[in-house]
Amino acid sequence: MARDFSWIRPEPWGIHVIPADCWIDPSRPVDRALVTHGHADHARGGHGETVATPETLAIMKLRYATCEGAVPVAYHETLSLQGGVSATYIPAGHVLGSAQILLEHAGERIVVTGDFKRRADPTCPPFEVTPCDVLITEATFGLPVFRHPPVEHEIAKLLSALAANPDRCVLVGAYALGKAQRVIAELRRAGHVEPIYLHGAMERMCRLYEELGVDLGDLRLVSDAAKGALAGRVVLAPPSALNDRWSRRLPDPVTAMASGWMRVRQRARQRMVELPLVISDHADWDELTQTVIDVNPAETWITHGREEAMLRWCQLHQRRARALALVGYEDEDD
Amino acid sequence: MERFAALLDALVYTRSRNAKLRLLADYLRETPDPDRGWALAALTDGLDFPAVKSSTIRNLMSERIDPILWTLSRDYVGDSAETASLLWPNPETISNDPPPTVSEAVDALALMTRANVMADLPRLLDRLDAEGRYALLKLATGAMRIGISSRLAKTAFAQAFDVSVEDVEEHWHGQEAPYRALFDWAAHGAEAPSSEHLPLFRPFMLAHPLEDAQLDLAHYAAEWKWDGIRVQVVRVAGHTRVYSRSGDDISGTFPEIAAALEVDAVLDGELLVRGVHQGGEEGGAASFNALQQRLGRKLVSKKMLADYPAFVRLYDVLIVEGEDLRPLPWLERRARLEALVARLDPGHFDLSAVIPATDFAELAAIRERARDDAIEGVMLKRRDSPYLAGRKTGLWYKWKRDPLLIDCVLMYAQRGSGKRSSFYSDYTFGCWDGDPDSGAELLPVGKAYFGFTDEELKWLDRYIRNHTVNRFGPVRETDKSLVLEVAFDSVHLSKRHKSGLAMRFPRIHRIRMDKPAHEADRIEALKALVRN
Numbered sequence: 001m002a003r004d005f006s007w008i009r010p011e012p013w014g015i016h017v018i019p020a021d022c023w024i025d026p027s028r029p030v031d032r033a034l035v036t037h038g039h040a041d042h043a044r045g046g047h048g049e050t051v052a053t054p055e056t057l058a059i060m061k062l063r064y065a066t067c068e069g070a071v072p073v074a075y076h077e078t079l080s081l082q083g084g085v086s087a088t089y090i091p092a093g094h095v096l097g098s099a100q101i102l103l104e105h106a107g108e109r110i111v112v113t114g115d116f117k118r119r120a121d122p123t124c125p126p127f128e129v130t131p132c133d134v135l136i137t138e139a140t141f142g143l144p145v146f147r148h149p150p151v152e153h154e155i156a157k158l159l160s161a162l163a164a165n166p167d168r169c170v171l172v173g174a175y176a177l178g179k180a181q182r183v184i185a186e187l188r189r190a191g192h193v194e195p196i197y198l199h200g201a202m203e204r205m206c207r208l209y210e211e212l213g214v215d216l217g218d219l220r221l222v223s224d225a226a227k228g229a230l231a232g233r234v235v236l237a238p239p240s241a242l243n244d245r246w247s248r249r250l251p252d253p254v255t256a257m258a259s260g261w262m263r264v265r266q267r268a269r270q271r272m273v274e275l276p277l278v279i280s281d282h283a284d285w286d287e288l289t290q291t292v293i294d295v296n297p298a299e300t301w302i303t304h305g306r307e308e309a310m311l312r313w314c315q316l317h318q319r320r321a322r323a324l325a326l327v328g329y330e331d332e333d334d
Numbered sequence: 335m336e337r338f339a340a341l342l343d344a345l346v347y348t349r350s351r352n353a354k355l356r357l358l359a360d361y362l363r364e365t366p367d368p369d370r371g372w373a374l375a376a377l378t379d380g381l382d383f384p385a386v387k388s389s390t391i392r393n394l395m396s397e398r399i400d401p402i403l404w405t406l407s408r409d410y411v412g413d414s415a416e417t418a419s420l421l422w423p424n425p426e427t428i429s430n431d432p433p434p435t436v437s438e439a440v441d442a443l444a445l446m447t448r449a450n451v452m453a454d455l456p457r458l459l460d461r462l463d464a465e466g467r468y469a470l471l472k473l474a475t476g477a478m479r480i481g482i483s484s485r486l487a488k489t490a491f492a493q494a495f496d497v498s499v500e501d502v503e504e505h506w507h508g509q510e511a512p513y514r515a516l517f518d519w520a521a522h523g524a525e526a527p528s529s530e531h532l533p534l535f536r537p538f539m540l541a542h543p544l545e546d547a548q549l550d551l552a553h554y555a556a557e558w559k560w561d562g563i564r565v566q567v568v569r570v571a572g573h574t575r576v577y578s579r580s581g582d583d584i585s586g587t588f589p590e591i592a593a594a595l596e597v598d599a600v601l602d603g604e605l606l607v608r609g610v611h612q613g614g615e616e617g618g619a620a621s622f623n624a625l626q627q628r629l630g631r632k633l634v635s636k637k638m639l640a641d642y643p644a645f646v647r648l649y650d651v652l653i654v655e656g657e658d659l660r661p662l663p664w665l666e667r668r669a670r671l672e673a674l675v676a677r678l679d680p681g682h683f684d685l686s687a688v689i690p691a692t693d694f695a696e697l698a699a700i701r702e703r704a705r706d707d708a709i710e711g712v713m714l715k716r717r718d719s720p721y722l723a724g725r726k727t728g729l730w731y732k733w734k735r736d737p738l739l740i741d742c743v744l745m746y747a748q749r750g751s752g753k754r755s756s757f758y759s760d761y762t763f764g765c766w767d768g769d770p771d772s773g774a775e776l777l778p779v780g781k782a783y784f785g786f787t788d789e790e791l792k793w794l795d796r797y798i799r800n801h802t803v804n805r806f807g808p809v810r811e812t813d814k815s816l817v818l819e820v821a822f823d824s825v826h827l828s829k830r831h832k833s834g835l836a837m838r839f840p841r842i843h844r845i846r847m848d849k850p851a852h853e854a855d856r857i858e859a860l861k862a863l864v865r866n
Contacts, residue, residue, distance in 0.1 A: 143407050143410055144399065144403055144407055144420075144421055145407045145410065145420040146420075147464075149464075243749060243755045244756055245756055247756055255755075264410070264411050264416070265343075265346055265413075265416060266411075266413075268347060269346065269347065272349070272755055273347065274347045274349075275347070276347065306406070306410075308406055309402075309407070312400065312402050312403055312406070313403070316400055
């Protein structure tokens with residue numbers, strides 16, 4: 001007999017865990033929120049109590065100045081909530097502090113992945129496969145055309161553009177949380193030891209990563225750089241700054257963007273990007289489908305992204321699935 | 335193929351013309367024959383493989399992916415070749431063969447038939463990565479669409495081997511991919527390919543704008559500059575071609591012209607369509623708007639031919655019956671042209687008249703009085719000038735009619751590209767559809783992205799940022815407070831625009847900071863300037 005898992009209910013503004021009366025990644029203020037990771041569309045302020053990993057709480061504190069009612073929970077630690085529900089936070093491999101949340105109630109196991117990826121990332125612990133009855137997964141890149149190339153390949157592209165343009169700088173658009181630090185860490189791993197210059201909006205997050213133990217090497221601010229110091233350097237800025245006034249101060253930048261969307265040529269052209277770098281912190285199509293196979297749940301629920309193709313894939317592979325149509329999760333810049 | 339794939343991608347992402355030229359020139363210089371020749375042909379739409387169509391891609395994929403997943407993917411990506419390149423499954427056994435070279439791929443594609451394409455094309459695709467597959471599928475289906483005109487390719491070729499673009503133009507025609515003789519000539523100093531028996535394009539002689547100069551008509555002859563498209567009609571040994579200014583073969587669009595030339599010659603003139611009385615002579619040339627009905631058509635219906643009959647108004651003769659007249663002075667060529675016109679079909683060829691002005695002031699007065707809508711201005715040609723390729727100082731001048739002006743209100747602005755990518759430099763402006771003080775609205779009448787100085791651009795950019803009321807992606811809607819004086823060559827009725835009007839060559843003439851928006855012009859004022 002098919003179970004209905006009625007103790008958990010997706011609403012457009014978040015996933016409601018009814019017996020515990022708490023919400024996962026709610027997009028409106030609630031009494032108790034379980035937050036998977038620090039990106040603003042998942043971690044909003046104003047909740048009575050916020051349960052998250054210490055890293056995620058530190059990120060939220062940085063963003064919202066305060067984080068009242070913070071309840072830290074370490075990876076693999078199990079937290080008993082009211083109504084006979086327990087929650088365990090498990091690494092999701094998305095950004096520093098990101099977690100999947102395993103919910104257990106009345107012998108049933110439900111995993112909410114939050115945003116995740118399956119590839120190695122020097123800035124956070126890797127995704128762990130967690131067997132469960134219901135897998136609630138994202139599908140940001142849920143189309144079979146999205147197959148991210150190896151990150152080393154993309155970093156090599158960046159470094160060769162840098163070498164080929166000694167009089168210019170390479171300006172990389174990247175999310176200020178996660179993507180920027182991963183690109184820096186991957187550059188360091190590839191042996192790039194030169195100073196990397198930051199847009200002011202990225203500085204605090206990079207410093208926080210370093211305080212939390214992620215070494216990012218020699219980082220400097222564009223605003224402190226002497227004229228001419230930026231030629232031949234990597235400069236990181238939020239995607240919104242790429243083609244705006246801020247970038248006028250740079251020496252004829254090669255405009256790059258680190259994002260999974262860069263896989264599609266017209267998307268890169270729309271952003272006026274000269275050097276698309278297909279680097280994503282989300283699972284690609286192969287990772288999404290492999291995760292469903294690895295976790296092997298009785299049901300797969302899809303929170304946001306291109307859910308049509310994922311639903312079709314589940315159907316073709318005789319797997320029960322449904323789309324939840326949650327609102328407010330945007331990943332246009334990933 | 336990897337190098338070609340990298341070139342293709344770089345061209346897709348590069349917006350500046352100079353950077354594109356550099357990329358192409360580097361590729362042509364550094365790539366061996368015959369790969370570079372095939373690549374050049376592919377980029378300029380010169381390759382055709384009958385067995386590979388865009389339906390081939392669909393059919394190939396239908397064997398490899400669920401049709402619903404294909405459709406969802408194709409709709410998202412917007413391009414079948416790109417979608418297939420991304421979806422192509424990794425081969426089960428890694429191929430030992432290296433990726434095919436461009437010429438290997440071309441040879442294999444040329445041998446494919448409809449019977450074996452479904453088996454043979456996958457074997458090539460299996461040896462390539464996603465970028466290589468994209469390049470191969472684009473090359474095979476002949477649908478590059480990456481904005482490389484044949485003119486750009488020729489300029490890059492000239493730049494790569496440090497030869498003149500006029501020589502490249504002259505020797506290019508009649509050569510077939512992979513252009514071995516052309517590369518041997520440019521890269522290795524071999525003799526230029528012979529073109530004696532082919533209907534080849536010869537580079538045009540062009541004019542500088544006159545600006546404020548006054549010329550002595552003892553040395554310069556004046557003739558009308560017609561508002562059509564400049565063409566070259568070439569006939570050699572019974573083969574006739576009509577070429578546009580960029581050297582594109584447009585014989586198919588104007589079959590009646592190609593059919594009408596019965597003398598072996600190379601003629602320079604203006605292509606026009608015959609119209610009703612336009613302020614000029616009866617049965618003369620119609621305005622550019624009428625000609626536009628004929629442009630860009632691959633197939634021409636009988637009705638088109640009857641409704642918009644084309645003819646060429648001749649300016650010059652370059653070659654006649656094998657004799658190259660280009661070194662002769664203009665005066666002698668003109669005499670030869672007048673003699674030749676008498677032998678041509680008068681329905682399709684006539685002579686652009688020389689203006690009988692005795693001095694510059696008289697010429698200025700004649701130009702001022704000209705009411706014929708097909709006249710764009712006046713040409714001044716040095717009487718002793720040979721016919722030389724390109725724009726040579728002091729020989730030919732164009733003196734256009736003064737532009738029309740209208741005051742419009744800035745409505746929307748969009749960011750530019752390249753050097754201007756952080757500036758709002760593309761402007762949409764409108765006129766009032768009635769009395770602005772009684773609730774009239776602005777209707778967009780045109781777009782312009784030049785005419786202003788760098789200083790004015792900075793000022794406009796700042797103004798727009800401070801007067802934005804709405805954003806739509808890269809576009810900002812302004813509070814419609816700024817008046818721009820817009821200059822344009824002419825305005826025509828158009829069904830494609832909400833205002834019902836379309837301007838030709840609009841540009842920002844002046845920023846009217848002094849003028850309040852409600853005093854800008856109304857649609858009626860613009861409509862009054864329409865010439866059909």
